[in-house]
Amino acid sequence: MTIAGGIILIMLGAILTWAVEFDIAGFDINVVGVILMLGGLVWLLFALYRLRVARRVVQPPTTTVIEDPVTQRRVYEERHYDDPPVV
Structure with a gap:
C-alpha cells in the first residue's frame, strides 16, 4: 500500500476538512482532516521516492568463459539475473 495509502489519506482528510459538519466539545x-492530508502527502512523497530507488538498482549480467582445449575456442555465456538457472 504505497501510493494508494497516501492518496486514501489525502482523500479522507479532504472529506473531513471540507465536507463534514460535526462538532464535539474539545x-x-x-x-484532524488537515493532519490527515499532510500525513498522506508525506506518505505519497515517500512512496514515490521508494519506487524510484527500487527501480534504480540493477545487477550486471554474469559472464562465463568456457575454453575448449580440443578446438581452442572460447565460448562466452552471458546470463542476466532474471534468467532461469542452467541445469
Whole structure:
C-alpha cells in the first residue's frame, strides 16, 4: 500500500476538512482532516521516492568463459539475473 495509502489519506482528510459538519466539545474535525492530508502527502512523497530507488538498482549480467582445449575456442555465456538457472 504505497501510493494508494497516501492518496486514501489525502482523500479522507479532504472529506473531513471540507465536507463534514460535526462538532464535539474539545475536538476540531477540520484540524484532524488537515493532519490527515499532510500525513498522506508525506506518505505519497515517500512512496514515490521508494519506487524510484527500487527501480534504480540493477545487477550486471554474469559472464562465463568456457575454453575448449580440443578446438581452442572460447565460448562466452552471458546470463542476466532474471534468467532461469542452467541445469
